[in-house]
Amino acid sequence: MKWPAWWCRLRETLGHVSLVLGAFLVVTSLTLTPSSADYLPLSGAEVANNVAEIRIQNDGIHIQLEIYVGDAQEFAELIPDEWFETDVTDRPDKDERLVVFAEKGLTVRREDGTALPVRISRIEPLTRIDRTTALTGQRDPMTGREFPKPPDDPRVVFAELFYDFEDNRPDVVEIAPPTNPDGTPGATIGFVTFDRGVPVANFAYLSGPARLKIDWSDPWYSRFANPNLRRHHQSGLTTYLYVEPRELRHETLIRVRDLDDWLDLGLSPGQHLSSSDQQKLKSNASELLARRNSVLIDGEPTAPASYRAELLTITTAGLQVVEDTNTINVDEAFLGVILSFPWRDLPESVSVHWDMFSDNITSVPTTAIDAAGPFLGGATPDDPNIKWRNHLLKYEDPVIAPVPVAGAGRFPLPVLSLIASAIALGGGVIALRSRGSARKVAVGMVFVSITGAVLLWDVAKVDVRNPMQHGPEPADATAAFAALLRNINTANLEGSREDRDTALASLTTSSSRSDVAAEVNRALALRVPGGGVARVTDVSELMLEELSPLENGFGFRALAAWTVRAHAGHWGHTHRRLVEHRALVEIVEEDGNWKLDGLTVIEARLPDA
Incomplete structure (x- = not known):
């Protein structure tokens, strides 16, 4: 049997060891895009030559290792005998090689220095998982440094390794890369660590022994000794105050296990919540937070008009909403609660009196977010008030304006x-x-x-x-639809469906009012995880095709195409959307103004999707 030439070329780097493959498998890649991620790693370790995903479980440590083909010699003990084209009778057997690898390869040791035994659960040739982000390969405008990018060659040896605790769980482990005789790392490894599903640290480089203290009672408190090795989200409870046009929101992100202090949930470590348990938890927690932590707007006590909740997990890409159909481990689960306070104009001041402290929660990070940016703070039992004051000098309240018929016609x-x-x-x-x-x-x-x-x-x-003309010139038609689209985006700022429909009424003819409002709500009100509608910040590439005048009255119908940029913030992170729309529109003159008489959105897609 002849093996692929690209594996044969590794003979030069492995000396007498010649690694070859009998098959080349393609796997579905995991792509992290700016639209789905709210955390962007800066180290570049997620695209290192070799990548290790380390997961601590009760029985041992599971490591998924992607070995770059150019570094295969550093992990030669893992390569099966059947991959060799040459005679390997002089090669140590698998068990002997794994003993060497446990001592000198990618090692996991107890606090006394004893290496955990390792076994291979799976090994095969694959293509590397795509972990690129919006920063990969870009140049930092501040430092001029180029963010790392993965090797051009995507081929890897994929190995699933298991380091056995042998029924003796350690409180401390030390993880180290293969090393050269001079003590330097033998291979560049980017690694990420999870303890029973809970992220312990973001992607970083494993440049030497990394000491990890494991908290078996609650994985949230497992920590690396190196303070640089930590996750991007540190606190188990954070609260946010969003001050936006038409709405003020008080949002809280809290660990499900920490809710036990107020809801007496009786949760145990590692417990999984079913779909019905999740619904009950969301309902009870939302009602709790709606009652607690009183809110003053312009000095007046104000109750939330509505509230909603989502269960989330913290991943390497940031917060991810959990679908109701999935079970969830309480150790890694967060509850995000959004309290909505509709407010016609921006208030002058807002104050939240935080009253949820416990033995575990003695301080609460806070963030107030308005048009000028986030303002960080904190609440403590001695200073429990979270305050925001309106210092915006150039704020212009978005309003819906009539679109008068002018120009040709x-x-x-x-x-x-x-x-x-x-x-x-x-x-x-x-x-x-x-x-x-x-x-x-x-x-x-x-x-x-x-x-x-x-x-x-x-x-x-x-x-x-002009009685001889039934429709406007193309430039006037485009300007009219652009103005109506701006008004639609303003209407979508309203916090409720009813308020949006009321705002849209002035933009539509009486005969089509309900149909157009339903279509706007279906296709143009861009939903984001956690509920709510994204705010459109830019409309570009607007074109009208197949433009034709109406047979009766003055107006036009056309196939419209445009692109929007939109964003929405929840729980301290921002969802960004770039969406291309195509729609059939019919616009008529009524009372001297342009109004929508028909709207059918036929496409809304992400570019290049």
């Missing part, structure tokens, strides 16, 4: 000048038929009327539609 009619001209015409007829003094009066009337018609030409003009 209408012309100004000088009403008074035309009346004077008619009088002059009548005076001329009288002058032709009269004699004597009557003719003189008629001539004088003609002279005065003509003079008045000239002087009144620019006075009291009224726009009149």
Whole structure:
């Protein structure tokens, strides 16, 4: 049997050891994009040549290792005999090789220095998982440094390794990479660590022994000794105050296990919540947080108009909402609760009196977020008030404005000048038929009327539609739809479906009001995880195709295409969306303004999707 040439070339780096593959398998890659991630790692360890995902369980430590083909010699003890093309009779057997690897390869040791035994659960050739982010390969504008990118060659040896506790769980372990004789790392390894599903540390480089203290009662408190090895989300309870147009929101992110202090849930470590348990928890926790932590808006006690909750987990890409159909481990579960306070204008001040402290929670990180940016703070039993004050000097409240019909299709009619001209015409007829003094009066009337018609030409003009034209010029049609689209985006700022429908009423004809509002709510109100509608910050690439005038009345129908950028914040992170829309629109003149008489969104997609 002949093996692929790319594996044969490894002979030069492995000396007498020649690694080869009998098959090449393609796996589905996991892509982290800016639209799905709210945390972007800066170290670049997630795209290192070799990547280790370390997971601590009750019986031992499971490591999924991706070995870059160019570094295979550093992990030669793991390679099966059957992958070799040459004679391997002199090679130590598998058990002997794994003993060497446990001592000198990717090692996991107890606090006394004893290496945990390792076995291979799975090994095969694959392509590396795509962990690139928005920063991968880009240049930092501040430092000029280029963020790392993965090797051009995506081929890896994928190994699942198990380091056995042998029924003796250690409180401390030390994880170390293969090392050279001079003590330097033998291979570049990026690693991430989870303890029973809970992230312990973000992706970082395993450049030497990393000491990890394991908290078997609660994995949230497991820690590396190196303070640089930690997860991006540190606190088990954080609270946020969002001050936005039309709505103020008080949002809280709390560990499910910490809720036990107030709800007496009776949770045990490692317990899984069923779908029905999740619904009950969300309902009870939402009601609890709606009652606690009183809110003052402009000095007045204010109760939330509505509230909602989601269960989440913290991943290497940030917060992820858990689908109701999935069970969830209470050790890694967070509850995010959103309390909504509709508010027509931006208030002058907001204050939240935080009253949920416990033995485990003695301080609460807080963030107030408005148009000027996030403002960090904290609440403690001695200073429990979270405050925001309006210091925005250039804020403009978004409002819906009528879109008047103008441009082609209408012309100004000088009403008074035309009346004077008619009088002059009548005076001329009288002058032709009269004699004597009557003719003189008629001539004088003609002279005065003509003079008045000239002087009144620019006075009291009224726009009149051209009866010969049934639709606007393309530029005017595009401008009209762009203005209506801006108004739709403003209407979508409203916090409830009812308020959005009311705001849309002024943009639609009476006959199509409910249909257009339903279509806007279905396809143009961009939902984000955690509920709510994203705020559109930019509309670009707007075009009208297949533009045609209406047969009856004045207006047009067209196939519209445009792209929106939108964002929404929840629990301290921002969801960003870039969406391309295509829709059939019908727009008519009503009471001198452009209004939507028909809207059917036929496509809403992410670019390149």
